[in-house]
Amino acid sequence: MTQTSSPIEAVFRERRAQGQLAFLPFIAAGDPDLEGTRKLLTCLAAAGADAIEIGFPYSDPIADGPVIQASYTRALTGKVTVDGIFGLVGSMKADGLPPLIAMVSFAIIFRHGPERFLEQAKEAGFSGFIVPDLPSEEAAELSGLIRAAGMDLIQLLAPTTTPARTKEIVANSSGFIYCIAVAGTTGERASVSENLITQLRQLKEQTETPLVVGFGISKPEHLDPLRDVADGAIVGSGIVKSLQKSADGEKSFDEALEEIEALARSMAEAAHQSR
Numbered sequence: 001m002t003q004t005s006s007p008i009e010a011v012f013r014e015r016r017a018q019g020q021l022a023f024l025p026f027i028a029a030g031d032p033d034l035e036g037t038r039k040l041l042t043c044l045a046a047a048g049a050d051a052i053e054i055g056f057p058y059s060d061p062i063a064d065g066p067v068i069q070a071s072y073t074r075a076l077t078g079k080v081t082v083d084g085i086f087g088l089v090g091s092m093k094a095d096g097l098p099p100l101i102a103m104v105s106f107a108i109i110f111r112h113g114p115e116r117f118l119e120q121a122k123e124a125g126f127s128g129f130i131v132p133d134l135p136s137e138e139a140a141e142l143s144g145l146i147r148a149a150g151m152d153l154i155q156l157l158a159p160t161t162t163p164a165r166t167k168e169i170v171a172n173s174s175g176f177i178y179c180i181a182v183a184g185t186t187g188e189r190a191s192v193s194e195n196l197i198t199q200l201r202q203l204k205e206q207t208e209t210p211l212v213v214g215f216g217i218s219k220p221e222h223l224d225p226l227r228d229v230a231d232g233a234i235v236g237s238g239i240v241k242s243l244q245k246s247a248d249g250e251k252s253f254d255e256a257l258e259e260i261e262a263l264a265r266s267m268a269e270a271a272h273q274s275r
Contacts, residue, residue, distance in 0.1 A: 007099040008175035012210040022050040022232030023271035028071040030080025048268030056104040067237040090124035099127035128152035143172040176210040200229035220270035
């Protein structure tokens with residue numbers, strides 16, 4: 001944990017004090033376009049999101065299922081850029097958004113230049129980073145740069161992560177640890193597995209860093225098994241699939257936005273029920 005509380009840490013401290021989970025939705029920047037992303041961020045904030053994860057579109061995402069991959073493809077087809085994303089987010093600094101977290105490939109950070117990327121991200125108003133393809137040998141250095149800038153590096157921990165690697169992740173993570181609910185890629189699932197619950201209980205004994213579950217969380221009832229073992233939940237594909245309907249002509253963007261707001265509000269209300 002950082003010595004001074006980051007915006008992300010403050011969110012979890014407040015929810016923990018009230019016996020509640022935090023709700024973190026995910027969207028891909030630039031789907032359907034940056035103006036659409038602006039509307040989505042405003043919508044999700046109004047619906048009760050505690051923090052928002054913003055995906056930086058990448059042509060070869062290693063952990064994402066078909067729904068989010070398609071969202072990235074639509075954004076890349078629309079020529080979204082890193083500078084464009086930073087420009088949009090920076091233009092919303094006065095809009096009262098919750099903490100924003102960049103889900104970004106290490107390849108993008110490396111190509112952009114880590115120092116420059118972090119400087120632009122901080123200036124735009126990002127509070128943390130999830131880097132799904134971060135090499136373990138780079139984690140400590142990047143974590144140090146991010147913490148020095150007053151932001152958080154959030155690392156992913158899978159059901160298959162070894163005990164030795166788990167220790168590294170716990171040591172180099174701040175803000176929260178992203179606990180992958182199932183082996184495989186992102187996407188909706190029917191239920192939360194017992195193996196995940198066991199893993200979360202074990203992690204609680206190893207760290208005070210908040211544990212947040214993602215991959216497959218898509219409806220309010222998925223939160224009930226997590227209340228005593230986790231600190232929050234991320235919803236990605238369940239939200240992004242509404243944009244797929246808009247892209248396919250099944251719904252207008254405004255109709256998709258209404259559907260997303262309804263899901264986000266129901267997830268936030270469920271997350272914020274006290275234990």
